[in-house]
Amino acid sequence: MATLLQTAATGRQCLGAGGVLGRRAASYASIKEVAKLQEKKMSNILFPILGLEKYLSPNVDKKHFRLFDPSLEQMAKAEELFRPSDKHQIDYVTSAIRMDHAPGLTQPEVCFIGRSNVGKSSLIKALFSLVPGIEVRVSKTPGHTKKMNFFKVGRAFTLVDMPGYGYKAPEDFADMVEPYLQVRNNLKRTFLLVDSSIGFQKADLVAVEMCEEFGIPYVIVATKIDRPPTGVLLTQYLEIQEFIEKQTQGCYPQPFLVSSVQFSGIHLLRCFIAHVTGNHPR
Ligand SMILES: Nc1nc2c(ncn2[C@@H]2O[C@H](COP(=O)(O)OP(=O)(O)O)[C@@H](O)[C@H]2O)c(=O)[nH]1
Numbered sequence: 001m002a003t004l005l006q007t008a009a010t011g012r013q014c015l016g017a018g019g020v021l022g023r024r025a026a027s028y029a030s031i032k033e034v035a036k037l038q039e040k041k042m043s044n045i046l047f048p049i050l051g052l053e054k055y056l057s058p059n060v061d062k063k064h065f066r067l068f069d070p071s072l073e074q075m076a077k078a079e080e081l082f083r084p085s086d087k088h089q090i091d092y093v094t095s096a097i098r099m100d101h102a103p104g105l106t107q108p109e110v111c112f113i114g115r116s117n118v119g120k121s122s123l124i125k126a127l128f129s130l131v132p133g134i135e136v137r138v139s140k141t142p143g144h145t146k147k148m149n150f151f152k153v154g155r156a157f158t159l160v161d162m163p164g165y166g167y168k169a170p171e172d173f174a175d176m177v178e179p180y181l182q183v184r185n186n187l188k189r190t191f192l193l194v195d196s197s198i199g200f201q202k203a204d205l206v207a208v209e210m211c212e213e214f215g216i217p218y219v220i221v222a223t224k225i226d227r228p229p230t231g232v233l234l235t236q237y238l239e240i241q242e243f244i245e246k247q248t249q250g251c252y253p254q255p256f257l258v259s260s261v262q263f264s265g266i267h268l269l270r271c272f273i274a275h276v277t278g279n280h281p282r
């Protein structure tokens, strides 16, 4: 893998404007603000892979890097779905601890799954950062009942925050994640989060196997991309891509890169969610 990377990528280098970006990230919640940035910064936030591509040697196959490649206008339209209004309310609806408690919503649904601590709550908060006062519930306390949390995005779609799982606790999968993925008919896409600084862990692979077994469409989202040095991030990205290509059937070929701290990849992900839920931004 290392041979695929050019030496420039091995230094410690942060995408975008590093710490400054971190402090200002909240204002990057909207494309309008991002569009005011210098072109390079803007593109690092909107299309994080663009900042990485230049470090790759030419023999790397990039055909899936930008399979989903919306225009700025399409992303701006998708953003409107994530902005509440009187006619389009976005809110937490309910929580459920068992499938038979899940709300009978029939609109398209997407769910987010991942190991505890992978950055799931932070990502959902970033996606909903244009919704004042929305509460993304966190259940971190050990022994505290884990719940599926349902968020209704108007009549457009529902977003479900699934409980985090761990490799040593197979019941985490069996109790909720598995039954939900198996029976939820309106589920359009599952977003499987993987920490970009550490790559696939055993629990991630169990989750992949589950999605493959159920034959459901899913997408891998690499989180916390502001953390690893560029070389590490690239290596992880290429490994994830290769894994998807060689070992999966139902996984979207393009992994998404996000940082909830710097806001990179969030707008692209919003647009992809709009796309998979049939709210095509044209
Ligand atoms: N640097 C960085 N840290 C993050 C990011 N997302 C989450 N974190 C941190 O990772 C830890 C776990 O995040 P959280 O969203 O609670 O994970 P969850 O258990 O999957 O819901 C927290 O300390 C977050 O501040 C990110 O994009 N960048």
Ligand SMILES: [Mg+2]
Binding pocket: 120, 121, 122, 137, 138, 139, 164
């Ligand atoms: Mg959480």
